[in-house]
Amino acid sequence: MNGVLNILKPPAMTSSDVVSHVRRILMQKKAGHTGTLDPGAAGVLPVCVGRATKIADYIMRGDKEYIAEITFGAETDTQDSYGSVTRTCESNIMKEMLACILPDFTGKLLQRPPMYSAVKHEGRKLYQLARKGIVVEKPLREVRVHEIELLGGTCNRFLLRIRCSKGTYIRTLCADMGEALSSCAYTSFLMRTETCGIRIEDTYTLPEVEMLMQAGDVERAVQPMEQVLSFLEPIYCDPYLYRFLTTGTPIDLAKAKLSVEPDKEYTVYCKGELIGIGKKERDTLKIVSMLKELGDLRR
Numbered sequence: 163m164n165g166v167l168n169i170l171k172p173p174a175m176t177s178s179d180v181v182s183h184v185r186r187i188l189m190q191k192k193a194g195h196t197g198t199l200d201p202g203a204a205g206v207l208p209v210c211v212g213r214a215t216k217i218a219d220y221i222m223r224g225d226k227e228y229i230a231e232i233t234f235g236a237e238t239d240t241q242d243s244y245g246s247v248t249r250t251c252e253s254n255i256m257k258e259m260l261a262c263i264l265p266d267f268t269g270k271l272l273q274r275p276p277m278y279s280a281v282k283h284e285g286r287k288l289y290q291l292a293r294k295g296i297v298v299e300k301p302l303r304e305v306r307v308h309e310i311e312l313l314g315g316t317c318n319r320f321l322l323r324i325r326c327s328k329g330t331y332i333r334t335l336c337a338d339m340g341e342a343l344s345s346c347a348y349t350s351f352l353m354r355t356e357t358c359g360i361r362i363e364d365t366y367t368l369p370e371v372e373m374l375m376q377a378g379d380v381e382r383a384v385q386p387m388e389q390v391l392s393f394l395e396p397i398y399c400d401p402y403l404y405r406f407l408t409t410g411t412p413i414d415l416a417k418a419k420l421s422v423e424p425d426k427e428y429t430v431y432c433k434g435e436l437i438g439i440g441k442k443e444r445d446t447l448k449i450v451s452m453l454k455e456l457g458d459l460r461r
Contacts (some may be wrong), residue, residue, distance in 0.1 A: 163190060164212035165384035166221070170365035171199055171207040180368070184209045187372045188380065196221040196357065197328070202244040205354030206362050214387050216451050220427070220439065221390065224358025225308065227325045231351035232260075232336040234318040234343070241276055241333035242349045253345045255318050263342050264310045272302040273334050305330040319350070359393055360385075387453060388436050391429050397422065397440065397447070399432040407437045408454055412446035422447055 171180050177198045185193050188211060196208045196218045205228075210218045235253035238245030306327040313321040324332060333349045340347025355362040366374075366383045374380040397420060403413055407430060415422055422428065422442040430440040430449060439451040 163188060163381070163384060165210075165214050165386050166196075166217075166360070166390045167209045167211060167371065167384055168360050168365045169207045169209050169371070170362070170367050171204055172367075173202050173204045176201045177207055180207055181209055183368050184211070184371070187368070187375050194218055199354055200242065200333070200352065202240075202242050203352040203354060205352075206357050206360055206365060207354075208357060208360050208390075211384065213453055213455060214390070216453060217387055217391060217439070220394070220451075221358045221360070223328055224393065225325060225327055225356075226330070226354060226358075227323065227356035228332050229313070229351075229353045229355055230322050230324060230332050230336060230349055231315075232320050232322060232339060232347050233350040234340055234345045234347045236348060237337060237340065237346040238348045241331075241337045242352065245348075249346055251346045253318055255320075255343055255345055257312065257315060257320065259343060260315075260320055260339070261312055263339060264312065266342065267335060267339060268307045268310055271305050271307060271330075271335075273305050273329075273331055274302050276331055276334055303329060307335070323355075358390075360390065388429070391436075391439070394427055394429045394439065397428045397430050399430060399437075401433050404432045404437075407432050407449060408452075410449055410452065412443060412448045415442070415445055415447055418447070420447060 167184060169180055169184065171177065177195045181193055181195050185191060190211060192215055193209055193211045194215050196210060199205065199207050208221055210221070234255040236247050236250045239248050307330060308325040308327070311323040313323055315321055324335070332352055336347050336349045353362075371380060371383055374383055399407060399413070399418065399420070403418060406413055413420070424442050427439055427441050427450070430437045430447070436453055438449040438453045440447050440449045442448075
């Protein structure tokens with residue numbers, strides 16, 4: 163089985179736990195998620211299975227969309243509702259006040275990864291250090307917030323829709339909004355609704371996947387790699403190039419009459435099949451991620 167399962171991760175479950183359940187249900191060892199979703203958060207968690215594990219990094223790079231509830235008047239050590247309250251403050255934040263500062267939190271931003279995160283320091287995850295009371299200040303990272311929409315709310319509690327780049331911490335964004343309004347705030351609810359075009363409307367719960375597996379119909383829940391990689395521009399090669407492509411031999415662009423831009427990745431097709439992901443190297447097209455199995459290549 164090769165493809166991507168769009169799992170609806172429930173709250174209070176780690177991303178690694180989800181992958182372990184998928185491996186057990188599908189009886190397949192080769193599986194991995196496409197970027198950690200906080201244990202307390204719910205929503206889209208694509209799990210790559212089989213050869214599709216090779217495209218996990220490409221999915222991970224894509225933009226994300228979240229629905230988040232921000233609550234003013236308190237802050238926690240994890241910046242969400244699963245942590246311990248570290249400070250409270252008098253707060254009377256109204257909708258108009260929050261709306262005024264949202265433009266300041268769009269575009270390029272610098273964020274410092276929170277201590278309760280999966281970012282690593284000297285081989286250990288920050289949250290592992292945080293649980294032992296060890297504080298490490300990681301350098302600021304540049305992220306991009308494309309859009310923030312204020313969906314509703316009254317006093318001190320508001321619902322936001324946020325579209326952002328990979329690596330954006332919504333918890334930190336909400337905490338920073340609290341500071342910007344001379345208050346304090348935490349993320350009281352978080353749901354990822356999209357990652358790299360994979361939407362929450364198309365998710366399956368783990369029990370649903372298990373039922374489909376028992377019914378022998380689990381393939382319907384697996385998105386093929388061709389579909390998941392549709393955000394990359396395709397290149398269609400002549401059939402005579404099949405044996406070169408599938409052995410990783412660089413293709414002379416001029417001889418193959420192919421037009422390829424530098425520093426851009428493409429899905430490469432030949433004989434109607436997805437061969438892999440390729441990019442320009444000097445004057446050739448090079449497969450940088452082979453998506454064909456060796457057994458598929460003996461033609």
